[in-house]
Amino acid sequence: MATVTYRQALRDTLRAEMLRDEDVFVMGEEIGVFEGSYKITEGLLKEFGPRRVRDTPIAEEGFVGAAIGAAMLGLRPVVEIMTINFSLLALDQIVNHAAKIYGMFGGQCSVPMVIRTPGGGGQQLGATHSQNVELFYSFIPGLKVLAPSTPAEASAMLKAAIRDDDPVLFLENLALYNTRGELPDEVAPAEIGRAAVTRTGTDITIVAYSRMAHVAAEVAERLAGEGVSAEVVDLRSLRPLDRETVVESVRRTGCAVIAEDDWLTYGIGAEIAATIQEGAFDWLDAPVRRVAMAEVPLPYSKPLELAALPSADSLVTAVRDTLRATGRR
Amino acid sequence: MGDTDTRSPARPRRPRKSKPQPETLVAYYRQMLLIRRFEERAARAYTEAKIGGYCHLNLGEEATVTGLMAALEPRDYLFTNYREHGYALGRGIDARRVMAELYGRSTGVSKGWGGSMHLFDTESRLLGGYGIVGGQLPLATGAALAIDYRGGDEVVMCQMGDGTTNIGAFHESLNMAALWELPIVYVVVNNGLGMGTTVAHASAEPELYKRAAAYRMEGAHVDGSDVIAVRDAAHAAVERARAESKPFLLETTSPRLRGHSVVDPARYRTAEEKDALKAADPLARLALELEESGFLDAEARDKLEAEVRAEVDDAAAFADESPHPDVSTLFDYTYATPVPGASRRLPADPVF
Numbered sequence: 001m002a003t004v005t006y007r008q009a010l011r012d013t014l015r016a017e018m019l020r021d022e023d024v025f026v027m028g029e030e031i032g033v034f035e036g037s038y039k040i041t042e043g044l045l046k047e048f049g050p051r052r053v054r055d056t057p058i059a060e061e062g063f064v065g066a067a068i069g070a071a072m073l074g075l076r077p078v079v080e081i082m083t084i085n086f087s088l089l090a091l092d093q094i095v096n097h098a099a100k101i102y103g104m105f106g107g108q109c110s111v112p113m114v115i116r117t118p119g120g121g122g123q124q125l126g127a128t129h130s131q132n133v134e135l136f137y138s139f140i141p142g143l144k145v146l147a148p149s150t151p152a153e154a155s156a157m158l159k160a161a162i163r164d165d166d167p168v169l170f171l172e173n174l175a176l177y178n179t180r181g182e183l184p185d186e187v188a189p190a191e192i193g194r195a196a197v198t199r200t201g202t203d204i205t206i207v208a209y210s211r212m213a214h215v216a217a218e219v220a221e222r223l224a225g226e227g228v229s230a231e232v233v234d235l236r237s238l239r240p241l242d243r244e245t246v247v248e249s250v251r252r253t254g255c256a257v258i259a260e261d262d263w264l265t266y267g268i269g270a271e272i273a274a275t276i277q278e279g280a281f282d283w284l285d286a287p288v289r290r291v292a293m294a295e296v297p298l299p300y301s302k303p304l305e306l307a308a309l310p311s312a313d314s315l316v317t318a319v320r321d322t323l324r325a326t327g328r329r
Numbered sequence: 330m331g332d333t334d335t336r337s338p339a340r341p342r343r344p345r346k347s348k349p350q351p352e353t354l355v356a357y358y359r360q361m362l363l364i365r366r367f368e369e370r371a372a373r374a375y376t377e378a379k380i381g382g383y384c385h386l387n388l389g390e391e392a393t394v395t396g397l398m399a400a401l402e403p404r405d406y407l408f409t410n411y412r413e414h415g416y417a418l419g420r421g422i423d424a425r426r427v428m429a430e431l432y433g434r435s436t437g438v439s440k441g442w443g444g445s446m447h448l449f450d451t452e453s454r455l456l457g458g459y460g461i462v463g464g465q466l467p468l469a470t471g472a473a474l475a476i477d478y479r480g481g482d483e484v485v486m487c488q489m490g491d492g493t494t495n496i497g498a499f500h501e502s503l504n505m506a507a508l509w510e511l512p513i514v515y516v517v518v519n520n521g522l523g524m525g526t527t528v529a530h531a532s533a534e535p536e537l538y539k540r541a542a543a544y545r546m547e548g549a550h551v552d553g554s555d556v557i558a559v560r561d562a563a564h565a566a567v568e569r570a571r572a573e574s575k576p577f578l579l580e581t582t583s584p585r586l587r588g589h590s591v592v593d594p595a596r597y598r599t600a601e602e603k604d605a606l607k608a609a610d611p612l613a614r615l616a617l618e619l620e621e622s623g624f625l626d627a628e629a630r631d632k633l634e635a636e637v638r639a640e641v642d643d644a645a646a647f648a649d650e651s652p653h654p655d656v657s658t659l660f661d662y663t664y665a666t667p668v669p670g671a672s673r674r675l676p677a678d679p680v681f
Contacts, residue, residue, distance in 0.1 A: 051478065054509075056505070057501070057504060057508070059501035059505070061497060061498050061501055062497075062501025062502055062504070063467075063505065065466070065468050065470070065471060065498065065502070066467050066468075066470045066474055066502075066505060067471055068467070068468055068471055069467060069468035069470060069471020069472040069473075069474065069475070070471040070475040070478070071471070072456060072468065072471070072472060073406075073471075073472050073475035073476070074475070075475050075478060075479075077471075092461060092464060092498075093464070093467055093468075096461050096464055097459070097461075097468060102662055102663075102664070102665050103442060103662040104439065104442055104447045104449075105439045105442065105443055105449035106437075106438075106439040106440030106441070106443065106449070106662060107661065107665070108439070108449050108450075108451050109449065109457075110665030110666075112665070141663050142663055142664070144664070144668070165665035165666040166665050166666055192666075192668055193668040193669065193670060193671065240668045240670065240671040240672070242670065243681075274680075278679065278680045279681035
């Protein structure tokens with residue numbers, strides 16, 4: 001057991017999978033000579049050479065599509081898209097091709113590939129570099145969308161994603177790369193499509209994923225000091241979505257707040273709220289609340305940006321309001 | 330390196346037209362005739378509502394399709410766009426399975442999941458017809474990358490229409506293929522029209538093979554109504570790709586006889602254009618050549634005609650009699666690695 005950063009967990013896992021399987025290779029912008037914009041691929045070019053660590057032109061549609069084509073012939077490409085914002089240039093290839101090939105050809109050809117891409121709001125990057133658009137991919141049958149929040153999960157889920165025969169969008173978050181956590185010596189591949197109850201509690205369920213799972217944990221800890229027992233569900237897999245774990249938790253606690261790092265309208269939280277309504281309506285003591293980004297293109301200005309992003313304080317407020325609405329407190 | 334590099338970036342190749350054996354020519358004629366009668370039958374079945382969705386035909390492009398397919402080895406891979414029935418037949422897929430796919434039946438090449446635009450067959454290495462203009466270009470480029478990765482000697486052929494040469498994926502794909510020296514032949518079937526828009530109206534450089542120059546790639550143009558010329562040009566490109574792992578851009582001019590799809594009456598064409606198309610019919614042209622050279626007399630041609638018609642009739646009957654896919658299979662092809670608990674919800678089912 002070692003304590004490592006999220007970044008290190010990804011790097012080690014990628015390397016181990018490349019050593020394990022000759023068909024696994026990585027491609028993307030600046031991943032080779034430059035060793036990756038966020039250094040996830042550091043050292044890989046030196047170790048594996050340009051055949052298996054392929055720098056691409058700045059042409060997301062082209063190289064993501066090329067990875068799909070390579071996967072159709074049985075290779076297992078792991079593509080890095082520098083940020084999720086640029087994945088929009090490859091939207092046709094991801095949505096119309098990666099997601100559809102297995103189905104539209106009657107199961108004759110699968111697409112065993114992984115698209116790794118960081119996202120997240122904040123860091124004063126302005127409107128086009130500061131957003132989470134995982135919703136676009138989570139909407140599409142045929143894709144699998146994972147969003148691990150800890151180093152151990154990142155490792156287990158990346159392993160599972162690489163060995164899976166379907167296209168997997170693997171969402172990282174800029175704010176997580178330097179976070180630390182324990183990584184067991186032997187990490188088993190994760191079971192894709194499972195949420196985790198990362199903290200048990202009896203008063204309220206907080207549903208979150210990726211960066212907001214950490215914020216939820218922090219908030220649960222803060223509220224514990226006030227005598228609030230909050231349960232935290234980390235979705236981890238946005239598609240397939242583990243509705244059962246969410247509903248079981250809310251049936252136990254009787255109320256829920258959803259914390260998401262994307263926009264409110266039509267967001268992941270909307271789907272979770274609908275799920276709770278359908279699966280736990282009779283158990284609810286208060287309306288479901290959602291904490292999400294303000295619905296604006298993210299501004300550069302620091303105070304404006306901070307006001308727009310979901311924070312621990314905003315989540316605390318929503319949890320307190322919800323508990324008050326139950327009449328139990 | 331740029332100053333000293335004297336390579337000509339795009340040197341149109343003019344491969345000499347070889348003299349094929351009479352039986353080869355007759356075989357090509359039969360292949361073209363099969364595509365012609367199959368497509369006429371598809372058009373009829375569409376008007377009878379036996380075929381749904383969109384239906385884009387290869388009528389008028391039989392020489393191009395047959396010539397291109399003759400240039401490929403069985404181990405080579407093919408990607409096409411949505412106008413691909415003829416390519417499936419040319420790749421050797423049974424007409425029954427192609428027609429059954431158009432009818433949406435479980436016996437179709439894609440088990441009824443693809444339809445006219447999405448034919449796929451692992452065995453014959455037809456890796457798909459694709460419905461989004463140019464969507465297949467990056468995929469085909471990636472297939473060539475996989476061949477290169479594994480050190481194989483297969484070649485990828487990637488067919489597209491003229492309109493495709495204006496999308497971003499065309500340029501991104503050709504750039505990567507040239508940069509990485511991939512074994513792929515891009516084929517632009519220039520039928521003069523992107524739906525109803527002429528090439529001259531849509532393309533700043535209407536001689537489309539010249540776009541290869543931007544990628545220091547070789548390109549060539551060939552008369553798409555001449556099956557031997559197409560075969561020879563494609564063969565030269567394919568074998569060069571195989572031997573030297575170099576991409577190639579081949580343009581064939583090959584007017585389509587009908588509209589963009591079965592439902593397009595092609596009102597954008599003048600009466601003179603329509604007459605000219607009839608005169609340029611590649612099937613009639615080859616029939617005349619074969620007759621004049623004494624390779625195929627009227628009697629033998631009638632016999633072929635009867636054979637092909639019987640094959641198409643049989644394919645249509647097979648498609649008609651084949652079962653639709655069972656509704657219980659609706660969720661079978663969402664994931665190749667199934668996920669326990671993934672949604673199998675039908676429209677009116679509750680989530681919980």
